[in-house]
Amino acid sequence: MSKFWSNTTKSLVPYVPGEQPKDKKYIKLNTNESPYPPSPKVLEAIKNAANEDLRLYPDPEFDMLRDTVAKYYGLEKDEVYAGNGSDELLALAFQAFFNPGEKILFPDITYSFYPVYCQLYNIDYETISLDEEFNVPVNDLFGENGGIVISNPKAPTAKYMDISEIKAIVEYNKDRVVIIDEAYIDFGGISAVKLIKDYPNLLVIQTLSKSRCLAGLRLGLALGSKELIDGIIRVKNSFNSYTIDRLALAGAVEAIRDEEYFKETVRKIVTTREWVTTDLRGMGFNVLPSKANFIFISHNEMKAEEIFNLLKENGILVRYFKKPRIDNYLRVSIGTDSEMKTFIKTLEKLNIKNR
């Protein structure tokens, strides 16, 4: 603690992202990155944008990217916005739509950044307890609240909510903003984007980090009614006029345009996820059903933390959350077939059942 820190800063417990170790080469299954490179067209577009125009500010309104995304989703340009990663857009949205003193709701087991935003922006919240199978008890979202945030598929469990449930939530909460955080939606789920025209209170957040293989580019999307997008723009323009650089804008446009590459990459990851799930279940693992690019697993015979440490010793990083209810689970990102074969073989070597 420093005497120079503001009172808020003193009280913060910042979010801790997954390890990015530099000590040696790991098989990285801990931060839900794509195991596949971005589309060659994206890399080409970035190289072309690495020119003398970098001396000039980027377009602060991201017009070309917003046009491209709007066309992709059948929305208007003013129903689309972009940010320096979806985390930035979530932070802007928390400021734009939630008020101190009006408790917002999110599940007790969810993306652990949500309570951190609440600390930083002085927003009160209440958590909704997930049931034994980590499902959202939808009825609990039909009470008084100052807004709702749901990730779908949910981090870190990979559990997926049907679009009919999302619809019921935005329908009931017509006077509050409902944020659906769809970082992982492309791996088998149905996006709530199709509800935007009917529900001006619905904000959908997506990212190019996962299904577009661009975690290193920092590009998030916000999709919603013009009045919600305008709210985000007001906050953004009171914080940083130029949040996305020229290179990221150029790459992102191509990432959206190259649908073929996108679909093929997603297909490969889903195929791998399915055989890995089957293999793990055969080894006695409990694998929650996943529509994401990761799986959430546990085993009765060995503690998750122990498996985590043994995997790390063997050069494989997965994510372990030392938190109530999920402290016997591991979140495992889906890698290439070759990486996942090594993962399975390493688990077999650990000989979990007979220890």
Place this chain on the structure above:
Amino acid sequence: MSKFWSNTTKSLVPYVPGEQPKDKKYIKLNTNESPYPPSPKVLEAIKNAANEDLRLYPDPEFDMLRDTVAKYYGLEKDEVYAGNGSDELLALAFQAFFNPGEKILFPDITYSFYPVYCQLYNIDYETISLDEEFNVPVNDLFGENGGIVISNPKAPTAKYMDISEIKAIVEYNKDRVVIIDEAYIDFGGISAVKLIKDYPNLLVIQTLSKSRCLAGLRLGLALGSKELIDGIIRVKNSFNSYTIDRLALAGAVEAIRDEEYFKETVRKIVTTREWVTTDLRGMGFNVLPSKANFIFISHNEMKAEEIFNLLKENGILVRYFKKPRIDNYLRVSIGTDSEMKTFIKTLEKLNIKNR
């Protein structure tokens, strides 16, 4: 106004950056960009970084960039931080060090983003009236306050404060954080960075947008004691884990390393600034002394707004602020010699004196 906006969002008056018009090709002297391209080594580094590793998150702690900057300035790595443009770092610093109810001080004529941050983060402020020549009355900064923000050279006047004055301010205000915003310091001023080892309350903010010709890359620097940098890190990690993408990190490292290109570019801009100043004074303009990459000018015979409009009609964009005390001034970025010759010729054509 939307019923969905938070109370803060409803009250915001966002910052408005200089125009980035798309209707036709202008000589752009309105946003203080460099007229020169970035170093070829920067472009090369970015092209090399446009590779398959973009699928992976960037280093959230910016280690290599911080090492490079620390070496450049003779600081430790933990006395250096980076952000998605200096605006982002200013926003983080306002949150990290200033408290609601404790009025911070900044000049009445300054970078117009400071009061916007105060609105967004609910920070109270008081403005210090600059004297008739737009100088800071330093004695006015020796009273009770919750922190101080000074840009040096000052936006938008280009006026420069001597390092001895900066030292007096940080010396007197030892228990409060003093932010010196040095976006334009490389064009002839002496940086307050040399005071950092003696004053743990001093935070210096810089940018690669101006003197490193990289406005399109979005890269700002924060330089200060470890405890101040740690405060910024706490807020940053409660807002967005990965604020700088892999391409910007790669380019920024080379921009700092290529000192020769940097010095040559700065030298050219300063040389141009000096002859333009002489020419303008010969035409009856009042040109404030500048140690920045822009000049602040006025003329007794014609209103600044009128000159602004006439220049725009003639394909030249400069910046006009319709604000008390400076509404008869224009801020003119220094372009290439060729651009500035056109600027001068266009002014001659307007025949200001004889209208």
